[in-house]
Amino acid sequence: MASIGLEPAAPSRLSVLRAIVGIIVRAVTVVLVVMLAIGAGLWSSRYMIARGSPLSVATYGPWQQWPRIGRESADPYTKAHMISTGKLRISSDSAGVFEARTDSEGARLHSSCNYVVTGANMHGLWWSIGVFDTRGNLIANDADRYEFTADTIAPNPNGSFVVTLGRDARPGNWLPTSGAGRLVLVFTVLDPATGLSSEERAERNKDLPIIKREGCS
Incomplete structure (x- = not known):
């Protein structure tokens, strides 16, 4: 079948x-x-x-530094950072430029708060401290006051200094923050003409200012 x-x-x-x-x-x-x-x-x-990464940025408390700014050996992120800011930066071989976006407790810097910035004696090194908005612009204010330097600061008898940040005027070394919102504090220290060794730079970086928030409104 x-x-x-x-x-x-x-x-x-x-x-x-x-x-x-x-x-x-x-x-x-x-x-x-x-x-x-x-x-x-x-x-x-x-x-x-x-903002950088641990590979391109050195951190000291609230302060950050791009240690290879302006050097031929700068990494790609450092070079891209320099281009993105559109501003000429001082070579790290000539100065230490440190930026803080938070206080020493880690809270974001903001113009609605008052701050006291305490710095140590810089032992003859020229320095400046200024406050900017997050775009890197100086903050417009009626006092036309934007920074203090080693030449213009009113120091303490021992060479240390205190700078206050806030919207309302204060006696002493006061920097106005107006209504800028988030802030960036920049501390610049020029190296002497003879230069600094790596050990001397490390010692200098231990004395960066302390940023303390007093209160907010």
């Missing part, structure tokens, strides 16, 4: 539709993962260019 061959049943429309949907879902998932990875990479790069 001849056997009767049975042809396999054709897949149903429902199973085909499920397969197509599965392929689409997997493709969309892959695209989303790739887009998230690219977005995270771009955000990370922008952050490291703007």
